[in-house]
Amino acid sequence: MIVSEIFRSLQGEGRNQGRPCTFIRLAGCNLRCAWCDTSYAWEGGVRMSVAEVLDRVWLLNGNHICITGGEPLLQRDEVIELLKKFSLHGYTVEIETNGTRDFREMQAFASICMDVKCPSSGERSDLSLLPFITPRDCVKFVVADEDDFLYARAVMARYDIRGEVFITPVEGSDYRAIADYIVDENLPVRFQLQLHKILGMK
Numbered sequence: 001m002i003v004s005e006i007f008r009s010l011q012g013e014g015r016n017q018g019r020p021c022t023f024i025r026l027a028g029c030n031l032r033c034a035w036c037d038t039s040y041a042w043e044g045g046v047r048m049s050v051a052e053v054l055d056r057v058w059l060l061n062g063n064h065i066c067i068t069g070g071e072p073l074l075q076r077d078e079v080i081e082l083l084k085k086f087s088l089h090g091y092t093v094e095i096e097t098n099g100t101r102d103f104r105e106m107q108a109f110a111s112i113c114m115d116v117k118c119p120s121s122g123e124r125s126d127l128s129l130l131p132f133i134t135p136r137d138c139v140k141f142v143v144a145d146e147d148d149f150l151y152a153r154a155v156m157a158r159y160d161i162r163g164e165v166f167i168t169p170v171e172g173s174d175y176r177a178i179a180d181y182i183v184d185e186n187l188p189v190r191f192q193l194q195l196h197k198i199l200g201m202k
Contacts, residue, residue: 001047001075001082002047002048003025003027003048003053004025004038004044004070005025006022006057006060007022007023008023008062009021009023010196011066011196012194013192013194013196014096014166015113015138017192018195020064021062021064023202024065024066024067025041025068025069026041026071026072026074026079027042027044028041028074028075029042029098031100031121032122033122035142035170035171038069041069041070050082053082054085063090065086065092066094067093071098072095072097073095073100073102073106076101079095080105083109083110087109094111094112095111095112097114098125099116099117099125099127099129099130100125100126111136112133112138112163113139114130114137115141116130116140118144119148127155127159130161134162136163137162139161139163139165139166141165141168142169142170143173144169145173149181149185152187153185156187156189165190166190166192167192168193168194169193171197175193178191
């Protein structure tokens with residue numbers, strides 16, 4: 001598999017925000033979001049076997065894993081192999097995905113965080129995947145402006161999303177205005193800033 005980096009940090013967002021975590025960032029992405037903060041993972045990376053990834057994770061300690069990208073599901077077969085190994089060794093795993101690839105095969109081994117792309121990103125997710133989100137999964141909308149909010153609200157009205165829904169502001173946007181909008185509209189979401197960025201962590 002092609003790996004951009006493997007590192008320890010706090011999970012900065014999603015259901016496990018604040019939890020110590022080992023991140024496996026896979027290289028390669030099929031989208032080019034306008035505000036992407038990991039564009040260095042679009043290309044490059046180092047080829048590693050599943051066994052090498054497992055060894056690196058074991059050396060870093062900790063039993064909570066986040067597989068992210070880039071878009072990790074572009075390396076579907078290797079990710080499934082890795083998930084099965086983690087399951088055998090008692091790790092808890094979550095996968096962060098841009099919602100353009102079917103994740104159902106992964107759900108037996110990992111929770112899913114589907115990042116639904118809003119208009120400001122310049123990209124689109126496959127909304128037909130939303131009915132497969134379960135209560136142990138979550139959905140995230142990264143929003144920059146009112147158009148993004150209207151889009152997120154329309155998606156939530158159209159689909160019965162069974163997992164928790166998060167609204168995360170684009171870095172540098174008006175955080176207070178976004179929080180006020182959530183309160184004023186009484187949206188069934190949780191507002192969430194990226195904790196790792198506030199702390200200056202990777």
